[in-house]
Amino acid sequence: MEYKRVLITAALPYANGPVHIGHLAGCYLPADVYARFQRAKKRDVKFVCGSDEHGVPITIRAMKEGISPQDVVDKYHAIIKDSFEQMGISFDIYSRTSNKIHHETSQAFFTKLHKDGLFEERATEQYYDENKDMFLADRYIIGTCPICGNENAYGDQCEKCGSTLSPEQLINPRSALSSAVPVKRITKHWYFPLNKYEKWLNEWIVNGKKDEWKANVYGQCKSWLDSGLQPRAMTRDSNWGVPVPLEDAKGKVLYVWFDAPIGYISATKELTNQWSDYWCSEDTKLVHFIGKDNIVFHCIIFPSMLKAHGGFVLPDNVPANEFLNIEGDKVSTSRNWAVWVHEYIKDFPDQQDTLRYVLCANAPETKDNDFTWKDFQDRTNNELVSVFGNFVNRTFVLMHKLCSGRVPPVHDDLVTDADKAMVAEIAIAKQKIEDYIENYKFRDGLFEVIDLARKGNKYLQDNAPWSLSKTPEQQAENQKRIDICLHVCLQLTANLAILANPFLPFTANKMCRMMKVVERMLEWENAGKMNLLKVSYPLRAPELLFRKIEDMEVAAQVEKLKSNLTKTTSANVEQTSTDPSTKAQDDKIVETKPEAVAEAPIKKAEISIDDFSKMDLRVGTIMKAEKVEKADKLLKLELDMGDEVRTVVSGIAMHFKPEEIIGKQVTVVANLAPRKMRGIESRGMILMAQNPDGRLIFVSPLEMAAAGSEVR
RNA sequence: CGCGAGGUAGAGCAGCGGUAGCUCGUCGGGCUCAUAACCCGAAGGUCACUGGUUCGAUCCCAGUCCUCGCUACCA
Numbered sequence: 001m002e003y004k005r006v007l008i009t010a011a012l013p014y015a016n017g018p019v020h021i022g023h024l025a026g027c028y029l030p031a032d033v034y035a036r037f038q039r040a041k042k043r044d045v046k047f048v049c050g051s052d053e054h055g056v057p058i059t060i061r062a063m064k065e066g067i068s069p070q071d072v073v074d075k076y077h078a079i080i081k082d083s084f085e086q087m088g089i090s091f092d093i094y095s096r097t098s099n100k101i102h103h104e105t106s107q108a109f110f111t112k113l114h115k116d117g118l119f120e121e122r123a124t125e126q127y128y129d130e131n132k133d134m135f136l137a138d139r140y141i142i143g144t145c146p147i148c149g150n151e152n153a154y155g156d157q158c159e160k161c162g163s164t165l166s167p168e169q170l171i172n173p174r175s176a177l178s179s180a181v182p183v184k185r186i187t188k189h190w191y192f193p194l195n196k197y198e199k200w201l202n203e204w205i206v207n208g209k210k211d212e213w214k215a216n217v218y219g220q221c222k223s224w225l226d227s228g229l230q231p232r233a234m235t236r237d238s239n240w241g242v243p244v245p246l247e248d249a250k251g252k253v254l255y256v257w258f259d260a261p262i263g264y265i266s267a268t269k270e271l272t273n274q275w276s277d278y279w280c281s282e283d284t285k286l287v288h289f290i291g292k293d294n295i296v297f298h299c300i301i302f303p304s305m306l307k308a309h310g311g312f313v314l315p316d317n318v319p320a321n322e323f324l325n326i327e328g329d330k331v332s333t334s335r336n337w338a339v340w341v342h343e344y345i346k347d348f349p350d351q352q353d354t355l356r357y358v359l360c361a362n363a364p365e366t367k368d369n370d371f372t373w374k375d376f377q378d379r380t381n382n383e384l385v386s387v388f389g390n391f392v393n394r395t396f397v398l399m400h401k402l403c404s405g406r407v408p409p410v411h412d413d414l415v416t417d418a419d420k421a422m423v424a425e426i427a428i429a430k431q432k433i434e435d436y437i438e439n440y441k442f443r444d445g446l447f448e449v450i451d452l453a454r455k456g457n458k459y460l461q462d463n464a465p466w467s468l469s470k471t472p473e474q475q476a477e478n479q480k481r482i483d484i485c486l487h488v489c490l491q492l493t494a495n496l497a498i499l500a501n502p503f504l505p506f507t508a509n510k511m512c513r514m515m516k517v518v519e520r521m522l523e524w525e526n527a528g529k530m531n532l533l534k535v536s537y538p539l540r541a542p543e544l545l546f547r548k549i550e551d552m553e554v555a556a557q558v559e560k561l562k563s564n565l566t567k568t569t570s571a572n573v574e575q576t577s578t579d580p581s582t583k584a585q586d587d588k589i590v591e592t593k594p595e596a597v598a599e600a601p602i603k604k605a606e607i608s609i610d611d612f613s614k615m616d617l618r619v620g621t622i623m624k625a626e627k628v629e630k631a632d633k634l635l636k637l638e639l640d641m642g643d644e645v646r647t648v649v650s651g652i653a654m655h656f657k658p659e660e661i662i663g664k665q666v667t668v669v670a671n672l673a674p675r676k677m678r679g680i681e682s683r684g685m686i687l688m689a690q691n692p693d694g695r696l697i698f699v700s701p702l703e704m705a706a707a708g709s710e711v712r
Numbered sequence: 713c714g715c716g717a718g719g720u721a722g723a724g725c726a727g728c729g730g731u732a733g734c735u736c737g738u739c740g741g742g743c744u745c746a747u748a749a750c751c752c753g754a755a756g757g758u759c760a761c762u763g764g765u766u767c768g769a770u771c772c773c774a775g776u777c778c779u780c781g782c783u784a785c786c787a
Contacts, residue, residue, distance in 0.1 A: 016785065026787040057785040138784080194783095219716045220782070227715070232783070257783080291787025292717085292780090301783080322717075323780070323787065333786050361735090364787090366725085367718045368780050375723070375736090382736055386749060394746035401745070443725080447735075454735095457750060466745040544747060 050095030143170025396542030408483035617711035642708020
């Protein structure tokens with residue numbers, strides 16, 4: 001079907017914290033590539049998003065910080081919005097659900113369904129915290145699991161045995177907020193009868209989207225539908241959110257998952273008076289970009305709501321991505337195991353496209369993927385810099401050296417099949433990239449961009465214009481070949497700008513400046529043309545498109561991740577006993593013995609004895625210790641290792657004075673790769689135990705061992 | 713427990729009935745215009761495991777194991 005308009009939504013980020021690169025890779029970057037591509041195709045595009053600012057967690061966060069929920073969302077809305085802008089995520093509007101227009105829109109939506117008599121009213125008994133004077137979500141009730149006896153099971157699930165629970169099943173339930181014993185109170189809520197849409201959903205998704213939607217999305221939906229749908233409450237007891245627009249609904253708000261997706265509609269309304277063209281015309285293609293955890297809401301619940309309301313288009317596709325892990329571990333906002341976008345921008349100024357490249361090339365399209373800083377470096381240095389950046393750079397440098405800085409002409413009499421083949425590759429790449437993007441295969445699309453540059457490098461290498469210039473006896477003829485080769489390379493460069501633009505918009509703009517062409521050249525229909533740059537048009541001197549990532553930067557980022565993690569972990573542990581209100585903190589209760597609040601272990605993958613035997617652990621005696629200049633945390637140690645004296649730089653200066661550790665014996669990882677810190681080469685690492693309070697303790701033999709003794 | 717997705721060279725991914733390909737990394741060679749880049753070549757995989765169907769399975773079927781997710785603060 002031919003669509004007249006494309007409406008693109010990206011999941012509303014929860015205004016409870018900043019955005020991290022997992023958000024980017026999973027949702028916002030693919031959405032942006034898609035949107036930019038559609039715009040380049042001159043399609044009528046609206047790309048909408050905004051902050052999701054309702055829900056219980058925000059009230060809890062506000063309570064904890066002693067500020068209002070509005071303060072919480074104001075703070076994070078600003079940070080999130082700025083992160084997106086900086087990264088070039090080209091929303092047509094980035095709105096927020098605390099806006100008046102959103103309250104009105106979602107209330108009107110609710111009222112329509114209510115007037116049509118769609119909701120079922122149900123009175124139920126819910127747990128109520130009399131200390132905090134509020135109803136408790138299932139998640140905020142803790143008690144003993146009736147199945148396995150775990151004392152810290154949640155009201156909806158026991159994490160220890162995995163049983164699905166209801167709060168009533170818990171033995172000795174208590175409030176996670178105040179530890180008060182919750183009491184039951186009757187409350188009324190409005191339920192949306194999802195079950196009535198089962199048949200229709202089966203028709204629409206199971207039969208209609210089988211080969212269209214991604215396997216992970218389709219499979220998840222089918223699983224839901226096969227197991228049968230239940231009516232679902234669309235209201236909650238809370239004072240933060242969109243008030244339920246009914247007389248008898250004091251102290252009740254719309255369930256955050258009811259109002260959040262309507263946020264897409266209100267954002268569109270805020271953007272344009274013609275909003276209904278995008279939401280209510282059958283010739284609009286609606287695409288929701290989300291992460292895999294949102295599948296059920298976007299594929300089952302929201303479409304059912306839209307269907308029930310009537311008059312709205314349904315999503316054509318919901319290309320949900322999987323998750324991105326960081327250095328082998330799941331992203332955890334509460335443990336602070338994440339790479340925050342606003343921090344990346346600070347640490348790597350003007351390198352947005354570098355991150356865009358790496359996240360897109362490694363996007364978790366079919367399964368969870370891992371982001372490592374080493375991979376970030378490798379992909380940047382070996383693909384972006386070496387293949388793409390370098391091709392453009394050598395083309396420009398050669399053109400200035402061999403063609404006096406102007407676009408050289410083509411000499412028809414000397415054009416070879418290889419020249420023609422190179423030109424043909426551009427059109428092939430264009431078609432491939434187009435097909436990939438249209439089918440949400442952004443990784444593959446980006447690969448083709450790089451691959452075209454790779455072919456350009458090969459073409460240059462095969463023709464070697466730098467050699468041709470060295471044979472003066474054939475000057476005229478060779479110059480013609482040089483002209484043709486560089487003409488092709490320059491037109492290819494212009495084409496690369498167009499093809500890369502959806503993925504690497506900052507770079508495409510930079511290339512336009514170098515080529516002195518207007519941005520309009522980037523329109524997709526221009527791809528494949530060989531007259532983008534006029535013959536004898538003078539071009540600017542090349543500027544480097546990307547820079548390499550140094551080893552030091554990688555090490556610093558990994559270090560930063562790990563040190564932030566520790567900080568937050570110990571902070572969380574302190575809170576655990578009094579205020580276990582988030583999942584990650586609750587995890588720690590489960591892992592930790594109740595009576596001994598020790599540092600929650602950071603779980604690592606199991607290793608084999610062979611892995612262990614790779615480590616050369618030895619006892620060393622500290623002979624000299626001195627502070628490292630301009631470093632708060634570092635001590636430079638000289639260790640007697642028996643047969644040698646080693647210099648080791650250790651980050652323990654905050655904990656020990658140099659003079660008080662001389663003579664102490666320590667355990668050293670002797671075969672750790674040497675690393676320079678503050679200009680001093682550190683050869684090894686000393687092992688320390690860390691107390692929950694952050695205090696460091698040497699791991700040493702109980703009695704003096706010979707220096708250099710092996711630890712096994 | 714059940715359901716969904718995934719488990720293919722050191723890393724990231726393709727393939728989905730005829731014993732495996734791509735990019736990066738590694739190793740060797742070539743070139744020198746270029747951000748020590750580029751080009752050519754090589755090594756490296758019992759396609760998670762166990763059965764079965766088949767003339768033949770990475771690909772189909774059954775079972776097992778592992779990872780992640782599944783009306784929950786997080787994509």
